[in-house]
Amino acid sequence: MPGFLPDSDSEDELPPGWIEKADENGKVFYVNQNQEVKWTHPRTGKAKRVRGDLPFGWEKRNNESGKILYVNTTTGQETFTDPRLAFASEIPTKNISDVRQRFDSGTTALQVLHGLDLSGKVAVVTGSNVGIGFETARSLVLHGCTVYFCCRNKKSTEDAIASIVKEKSSLGKQCKFIHLDLSTLKSVKEFCDNLKSEISHLNFLILNAGVFALPFSTTQDGLETTFQISHLSNFYLTNELSSLVDNRSRVIVLSSESHRFSNLSLENMDEQKLSPPASKYWSMMAYNNAKLCNVLFAIELAKRWKDRGISVFVCHPGNMVSSQLSRNYWFYRLMFALVRPFTKSLQQAASTTIFCATATELTGLTGLYFNNCFFCEPSKVSQIDEMQTKLWSISEKMVNDILNGTNFVF
Structure with missing residues (x-):
């Protein structure tokens, strides 16, 4: 008899309608379709931070309006999403x-x-x-x-x-x-x-x-x-x-x-x-x-x-x-x-x-x-x-x- 399946295969998967971003200091935050902002993961309640240098070939720049832009100098790709987000590490809970x-x-x-x-x-x-x-x-x-x-x-x-x-x-x-x-x-x-x-x-x-x-x-x-x-x-x-x-x-x-x-x-x-x-x-x-x-x-x-x-x-x-x-x-x-x-x-x-x-x-x-x-x-x-x-x-x-x-x- 099959068991009940979880909603996702990972507790880190975001609920529908949420996206992950990082601020200029590397602190990860989450935004939903209603523009609600959370500084901890909506599902796990944990906080994350991106650390270290940008991947090889990537640079951080400011566009004309002053917004931070990430540019891959090899491919010409531009994005407002920090490429290090995929490797964000959990901030240890302070006691x-x-x-x-x-x-x-x-x-x-x-x-x-x-x-x-x-x-x-x-x-x-x-x-x-x-x-x-x-x-x-x-x-x-x-x-x-x-x-x-x-x-x-x-x-x-x-x-x-x-x-x-x-x-x-x-x-x-x-x-x-x-x-x-x-x-x-x-x-x-x-x-x-x-x-x-x-x-x-x-x-x-x-x-x-x-x-x-x-x-x-x-x-x-x-x-x-x-x-x-x-x-x-x-x-x-x-x-x-x-x-x-x-x-x-x-x-x-x-x-x-x-x-x-x-x-x-x-x-x-x-x-x-x-x-x-x-x-x-x-x-x-x-x-x-x-x-x-x-x-x-x-x-x-x-x-x-x-x-x-x-x-x-x-x-x-x-x-x-x-x-x-x-x-x-x-x-x-x-x-x-x-x-x-x-x-x-x-x-x-x-x-x-x-x-x-x-x-x-x-x-x-x-x-x-x-x-x-x-x-x-x-x-x-x-x-x-x-x-x-x-x-x-x-x-x-x-x-x-x-x-x-x-x-x-x-």
Whole structure:
């Protein structure tokens, strides 16, 4: 009696409608008839790369439109398909246990970047006019990166950029300012449109901006301020910039160890719990919940963008770092001042963000939580798949409600 035959005689055979290509860096990707792109094999889930020299007689050239063309100088054959694709080798799956710790809580951002040249790289750092965001942006600029300072306060941002230029005048051309007010999705949309009109590719998207210890208030969009600024606007901004990121890009979301003290659960998480009314508002719990949202969002985003080869990491910069985060309430300003001798400097606090953005040993990894320049386990609730997808769905609905039912596609 004949047995059932497999759909193909090789697990590497592509499903109908898919074709295989390679980018200019040799990374293999797959495209279907609907122009959907995957950076892993649609059937096996494995990644590949072409390596070595072109076969004898082949040359790589650019045609008149700048597109890469492969030419066989012997036969005159021309093709846009890399002739090495037939011999592409599988990229070994990286295990996080193979990554060894190189830095710790005392490491500075500039020490993480030692020896690295980021010339030609482009970064977006939100909230980069002060504190940890400023040190993050400054460190990247000092190593050749072009950084977009994305902030609400133009004067403060110009002063921040001026202080970098004072260190070295030539750095001014690497510092760009685009206005961004995370308290309104209209401003987020304008920011994204402005950025997309200036650049076509983004290497580092660093979601640093956030607020802490605010008295109850609502945004122009009618939501509780801590939730919108710290999570929802970042959710919308990231999805709006999807076209600028690819397998060479990393997304870094700043959270906090405070996410472990959230009171959100799968049963109680809804729009009112995320954006509570004044009668149910406590500033510290609003912050804890927003920080849990950061972790849930980063992990869910990592899963959704994994096939595109984009690494997404979430990190804790440090406990009670002396920055302007505590500026909204005298009690927290006093607490931060008292513990200042025992906490990280701003340069040390920026180190984990910089490590997540630039460390070569993290290539191929995604969805990890970092503290002190090394990955660790986030809270148990943040690891619940249903929590991650539920937050995404609620956030998607809230954005579309604000945008008057325009059905923004995530």
